[in-house]
Amino acid sequence: MPSIVYRGVGPRIAYERRIAGLTQADLARAAGTALGTIRKIERGERGASDAVLDAIADALDIDPTRLLPDRERPDDRVHAAMPGLSAVLAAYEEPDDGPCRDLPALREAVSTTVGLRLSAQYSRIARSVPGLLAELCRALSTAPSVDRPAVARLLVDACRAADAVAFKHGARDLSARLLDLMRWAGAQADDPVVDAAVAYVRTELHFGARTYTVGLRALERALDHAPRADSADVLAARGALHMRAAVLAGRAADSAAADVHLDDARALGDRVPEGVYRGTAFGPNSVRVHEVSVAVSLGDDHVGRALKLAREWKPPRELPAERRSGFYIELGRAQLWSGRPDAAFESLKVARRIAPQHAREHRWVREDAATLRRLKRGDAESLSNFAEWCHASIS
Structure with a gap:
């Protein structure tokens, strides 16, 4: 690149x-x-x-x-990465010859990339991930059978990071192709926890298409097949599926299903410490963030629940930046709907400080910034600057 x-x-x-x-x-x-x-x-x-x-x-x-x-434009390097990603996706089953680092070096490179995803450093991912994906595809095609599952797991994690870049920047077709590569690699990982992670990420297709009920059914099928054990990785994998199922249920206006999945996520969250498990943050604090998300998704009378939780609790710095930023984006929407535009703007600014690239590319940030600008048309220059920063349509 x-x-x-x-x-x-x-x-x-x-x-x-x-x-x-x-x-x-x-x-x-x-x-x-x-x-x-x-x-x-x-x-x-x-x-x-x-x-x-x-x-x-x-x-x-x-x-x-x-x-x-x-x-x-901080996303210049993201757009510059798109042709490289497309080239990898066109040839992943028959990759070109080239250098491959050994397994420990590949693990380290993928771990760094996962860390960048969790901190919403999308432009930095874009600079390295096309080459990393190509290298992992070569490694998978030449790995001895004993190493193939490990390489496949690394390829899944790298695909997830690349997909975060594509999805956040609106490249939905590219995102869908990356998800297909993730599923292909996941099938070779021989790991039910990886299968759960793939199911978790693939729900982006339903968020993008707004087919929330279909996505909820897909996650519930994944939960039926998810492993059941007392290890932290397994508990976290199931808990993450319940968290995302709760949000999908909220978007589908199914409050009963949302409550059931939130209850299950809480129960599992109480059994593991907050942490990042196989690339997904899970634990009691992550569940609280999703409680706000579900309440905002359900809207109407549920918005008060989001505001109440936010008065009593704030996400700690130990949570990944992308997740903390998401909490304040959701809170800002709840505050805006509750007639508190000044508080909503403050929440959006906090989301920006925590993870600028995440906030800038978030659809709700653009929508809410545009609404705030219309409501306060003669007001602060900082609001106009914010709206321009996130490409909010103000007309």
């Missing part, structure tokens, strides 16, 4: 560096970049490639999109 060079990032980098209490030399050491490079970027004498921008963002412990000037 060709590198993108970002111009005009120097002032943002200098500002964030000073906020972090770092000198230019400190930042150069932390980012593994030459001091002269940092100086030239901050003075505007050169741009920053996507790799350098990522390294600087890592050193500052911030999302790289915070370093971009307003005129730059």
